Amino acid sequence: MRSVVLTKGVPDFREGQVSFDEDGHLERGKTPTVMNPNDKHALRAALQTKVRHGGTVSLMSMGPPGYAEILHEGMEDVYADDLYLLSDREMGAADTWATAMTVATGIEHLDETPDLIFAGFKTADGETGHTGPQTEWCLNINDALPDYPLITHVVAMDIDEDEGVVRTKRLVEGDISEIETVEADLPAFVVADPEFEATYRKADHRLRHKDFRAQTRDRAAEFAEYLADDTDTDPTDFADFHMWNHEDLNLDPDFIGLDGSPTIVAGVDPIPKAPSEREATMIEPDDEEGMEEVFEQLQPYAAGD
Amino acid sequence: MTETPTDEYEHYEAVVVGAGPGGAAAAAALANHGVETLVLERGVDAGSKNVSGGLIYAEESAPYTIDDLFPDFREEATERPADEYYIHNVAGRNVKTFDLNDIHHHDTEWCDSVLRRKMDSWLAEQVHGMTRETGGGLLTNVRVNGLLREGGEIVGVTCDELDPITADVIVAADGVNSELARDAGLMDWEEPEEWFQGVKAVVDMDPDAINERFGIDDDEGVAHLFAGDLFDGVRGGGLLYTNEDSLSIGTVFHLDSIAEEKAEPHELLDSLLTHPLLDQWLQGEYEEREYAAKLVPDSKKAAHPSPHRGRLLLVGDAAGQMQAQGPIIKGMNHAVTAGGLAAEAYQEAKARGNPTNAGDLYEQKLETEGVMKKLRPARYRYSRPVSESGLVTGLTNGLLNSPVGTAGLKLFGGLVERAFNSPFMLGMIPDTRFSYVTMPTRIGEVLGTPVTAENDIEPPELDERIGDLTYDVDDPHIEVLDNSFEASGTAVTACPVSAKDFGGGCYREETVQTNGGEQKVVSLDTQPCVECGTCAVVADTHWEHPPGGKGVEYKQG
Ligand SMILES: Cc1cc2nc3c(=O)[nH]c(=O)nc-3n(C[C@H](O)[C@H](O)[C@H](O)COP(=O)(O)OP(=O)(O)OC[C@H]3O[C@@H](n4cnc5c(N)ncnc54)[C@H](O)[C@@H]3O)c2cc1C
Ligand code: SF4
Numbered sequence: 001m002r003s004v005v006l007t008k009g010v011p012d013f014r015e016g017q018v019s020f021d022e023d024g025h026l027e028r029g030k031t032p033t034v035m036n037p038n039d040k041h042a043l044r045a046a047l048q049t050k051v052r053h054g055g056t057v058s059l060m061s062m063g064p065p066g067y068a069e070i071l072h073e074g075m076e077d078v079y080a081d082d083l084y085l086l087s088d089r090e091m092g093a094a095d096t097w098a099t100a101m102t103v104a105t106g107i108e109h110l111d112e113t114p115d116l117i118f119a120g121f122k123t124a125d126g127e128t129g130h131t132g133p134q135t136e137w138c139l140n141i142n143d144a145l146p147d148y149p150l151i152t153h154v155v156a157m158d159i160d161e162d163e164g165v166v167r168t169k170r171l172v173e174g175d176i177s178e179i180e181t182v183e184a185d186l187p188a189f190v191v192a193d194p195e196f197e198a199t200y201r202k203a204d205h206r207l208r209h210k211d212f213r214a215q216t217r218d219r220a221a222e223f224a225e226y227l228a229d230d231t232d233t234d235p236t237d238f239a240d241f242h243m244w245n246h247e248d249l250n251l252d253p254d255f256i257g258l259d260g261s262p263t264i265v266a267g268v269d270p271i272p273k274a275p276s277e278r279e280a281t282m283i284e285p286d287d288e289e290g291m292e293e294v295f296e297q298l299q300p301y302a303a304g305d
Numbered sequence: 306m307t308e309t310p311t312d313e314y315e316h317y318e319a320v321v322v323g324a325g326p327g328g329a330a331a332a333a334a335l336a337n338h339g340v341e342t343l344v345l346e347r348g349v350d351a352g353s354k355n356v357s358g359g360l361i362y363a364e365e366s367a368p369y370t371i372d373d374l375f376p377d378f379r380e381e382a383t384e385r386p387a388d389e390y391y392i393h394n395v396a397g398r399n400v401k402t403f404d405l406n407d408i409h410h411h412d413t414e415w416c417d418s419v420l421r422r423k424m425d426s427w428l429a430e431q432v433h434g435m436t437r438e439t440g441g442g443l444l445t446n447v448r449v450n451g452l453l454r455e456g457g458e459i460v461g462v463t464c465d466e467l468d469p470i471t472a473d474v475i476v477a478a479d480g481v482n483s484e485l486a487r488d489a490g491l492m493d494w495e496e497p498e499e500w501f502q503g504v505k506a507v508v509d510m511d512p513d514a515i516n517e518r519f520g521i522d523d524d525e526g527v528a529h530l531f532a533g534d535l536f537d538g539v540r541g542g543g544l545l546y547t548n549e550d551s552l553s554i555g556t557v558f559h560l561d562s563i564a565e566e567k568a569e570p571h572e573l574l575d576s577l578l579t580h581p582l583l584d585q586w587l588q589g590e591y592e593e594r595e596y597a598a599k600l601v602p603d604s605k606k607a608a609h610p611s612p613h614r615g616r617l618l619l620v621g622d623a624a625g626q627m628q629a630q631g632p633i634i635k636g637m638n639h640a641v642t643a644g645g646l647a648a649e650a651y652q653e654a655k656a657r658g659n660p661t662n663a664g665d666l667y668e669q670k671l672e673t674e675g676v677m678k679k680l681r682p683a684r685y686r687y688s689r690p691v692s693e694s695g696l697v698t699g700l701t702n703g704l705l706n707s708p709v710g711t712a713g714l715k716l717f718g719g720l721v722e723r724a725f726n727s728p729f730m731l732g733m734i735p736d737t738r739f740s741y742v743t744m745p746t747r748i749g750e751v752l753g754t755p756v757t758a759e760n761d762i763e764p765p766e767l768d769e770r771i772g773d774l775t776y777d778v779d780d781p782h783i784e785v786l787d788n789s790f791e792a793s794g795t796a797v798t799a800c801p802v803s804a805k806d807f808g809g810g811c812y813r814e815e816t817v818q819t820n821g822g823e824q825k826v827v828s829l830d831t832q833p834c835v836e837c838g839t840c841a842v843v844a845d846t847h848w849e850h851p852p853g854g855k856g857v858e859y860k861q862g
Contacts, residue, residue, distance in 0.1 A: 201468045202315055203343055207442040210433075 001055035001159065003046040004114040005080075006103055006135060007039035008061055009070040033066070035073045038120030041192040043078040045157060046118050048198040050079070051208045053159055058110065060084040062102050065243070068227060068235045076220035079212055081240065083223075084110075088245040090253040097134055104138035105249045108145055116159075116166065117148060117189045136189040148189040151182050155195045159186070171195065314453075317343040317441055319651065320462055320472040322449045322485060324351035325421075326361070326371060326637045327621025328478030329428040330644030332443070333374040335476075336435040338652040343441040343472075344432055345464065347448035347850060349777075352425030353858045354836065355480070356505055356597040359546045359553045360387050360528060361424075362638040363414040368674045369645030370414065370638070375431055382427040383417035384548035385526030392542075392632055392725065393582060395533030396749030398756050400582055403748075407726035408633065409528070418526055418546040418553065419637075420507065421862030446854040449479070452488045452617065459489065459615040465852040473660050474651045475617045478644060481600045482838035483623035484850065489614045492607070492625065494841045494848070497561035498736075501541065501601040501629065502839055504570045504801050505555030506578065506764070507861040509592040512550045518586050519547055530632045532745035535576050539568045540741040542632055543577040545586070551594060551861070552586070554578060557601060557634065559736060563799050564843050570598065570801040575764045584760035591762035595861040596770035598801035600838035601636065602627045603736075604680035612671075613664030618647045628680050630728065639676065646670040715751055768809045771802055771833040779855035781831040783840065784847040790814065790825035793844035800840055802833045809833065812840065 011031040019030040046057045059080040061067050064087060071083040086106045107114060117139070119132030136150045156169040166188050172178040176195060200206045219240060225231060226238040236243050246253055321332045324346035335342040348354040361383070363370035372378045390409035394401045409416070433443035446466065453461035453469045461471035462485070477485035481500075486492035512523065519527050531543035541558030556574050563570065577583070578591070602608075607625030612618065620626070621640025628635040650667035654660050671677045765773070785793055796812040797803055803810030813828050827844070835857045841848035850856070 201466070203317070203345075203442075203444060203447075203467055203470060204315060206444050206447075206467070207343075207437070210442065210444070211437075 001049050001053045001116060002058075002110075002112050002114045003049055003055060003116045003118060004058045004060055004107055004110065005039065005043045005046045005074070005118040006060055006132065007042070007070065007074055007120065008036050008099075009033040009063055009067050010036045033070065035070045035077075036120055038122055038192075038194055040074065040078050040120070041194055041196040042118035042120040042190070043074050043080070044198045045154065045190060045192045045196055046116070047079040047209070047212065048157070048200070049116060049159060051200065051205050051212065053161060055115070056081040058082050058084060058114075060086070060103065060106055062086040062099055062106070065235075068241065068243075071241070072220055072223050072227060075216055075223065079216045080219075083241045085241070085243045086245075086249065087243050090246045090251075100134035100138045102249070102251065103135050104142055104145070105251055106244060107135075107139065108142055109244065109249055113145060113187070115187045117187070119189070119191050121153065121191055121193050132189070132191045139189070146187055148187055149184040150189045150191070151184055152191040153193040154190050155179065155193050156197060156199065157190065166190070314461065314469050314471045315467075316461075316471045317341055318472065319343070319441070319474045319476065320345065320470060321476040321478060322462065323477070323479035323621075323623070324348075324429045324432065324443060324445075325355055325425060325478060325480055325621065325640065326428070327480075327623070327640030327644045328476065329425070329432050330369060330371065330374055330641040331476045331478055331620055331648050332432045332436055332644075334369070334645045334648030335651065336432075336439050336441075337374075338648060339439060340648070340652065340655075341440040342436040343470070344429075344436060344443040345447045345449055345462070345467075346429065346443065346445045347853045348445055349854045349858055350422070350426050350445055351429035351443075352422040352862050353860075354856075355421040355425055355862045356503065356599040356859065357419065357421055357637060357862070358503060358505060358544050358555050358557065358634055359384070359418045359420065359548070360416055360634070361419050362416045362635055364412050364635075364638055364642075365414050366412050366675060367638060367642045368670075369642045371641045372415075374641070374645065375428060378428075379415065379417055382424040383419050385418050385521075385524070387416045387418055387526050387528040387546065388521075389527045390530075391528070392530040392532060392745075394745040394748035394753060395531060395535045395580065395582065396746045396753060397534065398581060399749045399753035400756055401749050401751075401753035403722045403725055405530070405632070405726060407723075408631070408728060411726075411728055418528075418548050420548060420551070420553070422860055423862075425862070448850060448853040449485065450849070452485060459617050473616060473655075474663055476620055476644070476647050477617060477623045478620040478640065479623050481602055481622040481627075482841055482848070482850075483619065485617065486609075486612075486619050486623050489617055489619075491609055491612065491614060491619060492623070494838070496606075497564050497842055498559070499603055499607040499625070500560040500838075500842055501557050501603055502560050502563055502570060502598065502799070502801070502837065503555060503557045503601050504574050504596075504598045505553055506574060506596055507548075507594040508552045508554055508587075509594050510550060510552055510590075515547055515550070515552070518588065521547070531577060531580075531582075532632065532741060533749050534742065534746040535580055536573050536742075537566065537568060537576070538738065538742055539563060539566050539573060540736065540738055542741065544634075545583070554583075557629075559603075559741075560600065560799070560839065560842060562738075564795045567795070567798045567805075569798050569804050571596070571767050571770070571804065578764045579760050579762060581756040581758050581760045583762075584756075584758035587760065587762050589762060591764060593765055593770070593773070595859060596765070596774065597859055597862065598835050598837040598839075600842070601629075601634070604628045604639075605682070605736075608677070608680040610677070610681070611668050613667055615664070616661065618650070618664055618667050620644045620647050626676070626680055630679075631725070635679075639680065642674070642676055643671065646674060646676070721748060767802065767804055767807055771809060774833075774835065775858040775860065776832070777855050777858065778832050779851050781829070782836075782849045782851040782856070783829060783831050783834065785827065785829050785844065786847055787845035788826045788828065790827060793827045793840070793846070794825065796829075796840040796844040797827060799843050801837055802835055812844075 012034040019027045059074045153171040154168045318341040321328045321344045332344045390405045448465045449462045451463045463469045526547040529545040540562040546553045602625040612624035620643040626639045651663040654663040803812040
């Protein structure tokens with residue numbers, strides 16, 4: 001199984017890490033950026049897939065070069081065989097749509113078409129919950145890639161390799177009290193719910209998990225040496241880290257970054273404003289009306305980087 | 306359970322349950338023989354469930370010592386060597402100290418103090434590396450909850466967290482209160498006489514302070530034992546061992562005595578901690594890092610003469626192989642030896658084309674290597690019927706208290722000290738009040754000198770001790786089957802984290818109204834349970850360990 005996990009950096013909202021200005025706006029410059037905590041569930045789902053069925057797990061993000069740290073975090077805390085950072089000044093200030101476009105192109109440029117693409121549910125800052133589904137939509141309009149049926153709110157999963165399907169348990173409407181079983185043909189796009197739990201009922205799986213955890217920690221430690229401030233080496237010298245700009249991806253700058261973003265941030269509500277409900281809606285990949293609705297909803301409050 | 310054919314189960318050539326010294330030794334020896342070995346440990350980390358007083362011996366006569374199997378053991382996993390060894394005979398403020406170096410060093414290659422979290426987790430890391438190369442490995446957070454049988458034969462294990470696993474050989478090194486030994490019908494948890502209860506505090510102390518107060522260097526250590534009248538007549542004694550930057554101070558008592566005397570274990574520990582004799586070391590400072598407790602089998606009565614059934618071999622505490630040689634406690638070393646012998650037995654049985662013969666071979670090896678002789682000395686069997694009779698004890702008591710006895714003691718003080726240092730004599734010591742209380746007290750009275758220092762340290766209260774421990778609480782793992790005071794009331798006092806008139810512990814005494822009037826009953830809250838095993842023996846319970854990773858987590862051990 002070839003898995004790709006999508007992630008992004010978010011401000012570290014933990015106590016004592018985050019700083020706000022007088023008006024209650026987040027001071028991004030002063031707040032450390034970390035891997036979106038929900039994406040770790042996606043990464044855990046990918047690791048479970050590797051433990052049970054073999055293959056590789058790639059971790060991909062789009063963002064400034066500093067996001068190498070975020071990829072490093074995922075590699076260290078959960079697992080990654082290799083890391084991909086789509087980074088270019090042209091990609092800056094992208095909204096979720098432009099991000100989705102870029103990431104879909106990044107996926108297309110992998111040497112092997114992924115069997116599974118994973119994303120976490122919602123980022124801790126933008127709170128749109130749309131990047132995953134939109135990426136999936138971009139994949140589906142991308143002729144170079146197969147269609148990826150989308151399954152959201154996944155709390156448990158398994159793959160039937162013989163049948164070529166992924167079987168999941170998902171929360172109906174994101175509600176913890178209602179769980180349904182959904183099956184989809186591979187390749188597929190899986191959005192892991194924060195309630196996702198990897199299960200390992202075989203000793204062999206737990207032993208492999210332990211091996212993989214040890215390997216990824218070693219790999220992350222090696223990568224950290226390339227990332228260190230006082231080193232002459234460039235992060236891209238590390239064999240398992242790949243940084244691609246718009247030229248590498250053959251992307252027209254007009255379609256990415258700020259220029260490619262159909263949404264504008266009209267304003268950001270000051271914190272504290274507890275984002276309460278899980279607001280993702282299931283949109284079928286071929287449902288263009290649904291996608292349009294997404295754009296409309298996005299318009300007022302989507303926060304791009 | 307659903308019937309799955311066993312050939313569909315995961316299979317390992319060997320499954321070792323428990324990653325204490327016994328399991329670690331068995332797994333390492335199996336791996337050395339190239340046997341595919343899976344080790345399952347219920348703690349979040351090996352050692353997180355384990356307590357010992359803390360002296361691990363390497364005996365010259367033992368076929369396997371821990372450093373035979375793990376050459377870096379002393380460097381990486383132990384605290385300090387125990388070079389000196391004393392017993393203090395206490396009568397009030399009067400103390401007579403005997404030097405027990407002879408017996409301590411008898412048959413001893415080396416002896417170090419250890420803390421189990423550090424020791425066992427280091428061992429587990431080595432074991433994982435060694436067993437992984439055979440295709441197995443070591444997993445924590447997995448509790449084995451029973452034996453898997455096929456047609457009545459033991460073929461594997463069942464777990465809380467994993468699907469059943471089959472194996473050609475199963476080594477149960479799951480310690481005291483072994484659920485596997487019980488499942489196999491090899492051990493029961495009925496007789497308090499077969500057990501000790503150990504309670505221990507790990508006390509913070511700066512290495513320099515330790516060196517100065519005990520008169521030692523960084524790479525030296527001391528062991529002190531305590532007996533006499535400081536434990537309200539409960540049969541047993543106290544211990545104090547030096548670690549790198551802490552002290553282990555504990556008590557070990559016969560469980561039947563704790564039960565009979567309705568003793569509160571934490572108070573007995575406090576009696577030791579606050580005795581004036583300890584002032585020279587504590588000097589008014591007392592910071593307790595951890596309070597811990599566990600049952601200890603008494604091999605003289607509990608060591609199973611034939612610790613195997615089918616593919617199942619019991620090792621260490623699970624088989625009752627814990628030797629109390631007078632005041633010297635030897636459990637870890639015997640667990641290591643037994644683990645090595647079990648592995649060797651399986652390997653030989655396999656080489657002879659009959660792996661199912663491993664159990665018999667193991668039993669033979671325990672005999673021929675002299676392990677059984679240490680665990681169940683014949684001398685003890687001879688001396689027990691006589692010396693434990695009340696009449697004889699009464700007579701000896703009378704003698705000792707008579708002027709002749711006192712004079713004799715005065716005259717022969719040196720002889721008594723020598724007698725203490727005789728392994729032959731220690732193997733014979735009867736488990737009576739006479740040996741543990743009367744005799745040391747008389748020695749202290751007659752030969753001792755008074756301690757003048759004051760010890761005003763204040764050990765933590767029970768609720769603070771409970772509060773300082775780390776727990777990941779799960780559903781109750783112990784069920785009281787008969788809650789009448791007659792059946793289970795002893796647990797209120799004997800449970801090391803419960804006490805009479807203390808509401809925050811596990812066991813509580815309650816009075817309920819019945820038609821006939823009032824009835825005294827007990828209630829149980831397993832939340833503060835340290836899984837010591839006491840109530841499995843002294844109360845009427847259905848007793849299991851919590852699932853993997855749940856329950857108490859010791860950081861010191
Ligand atoms: C206070 C005290 C003082 C002592 N002092 C000394 C001393 O000074 N010297 C000495 O040599 N001995 C001493 N002992 C005895 C010694 O600790 C034991 O004899 C020794 O630990 C036995 O080793 P073992 O490997 O058989 O079992 P343990 O060390 O108890 O290891 C058993 C392991 O199995 C695991 N386990 C249990 N059940 C399951 C299950 N169902 N599934 C998975 N895993 C499971 C446990 O978590 C544990 O890690 C003392 C004991 C106490 C309590
Ligand atoms: S409840 Fe039982 S096992 Fe738990 S600490 Fe008390 S006596 Fe020990």
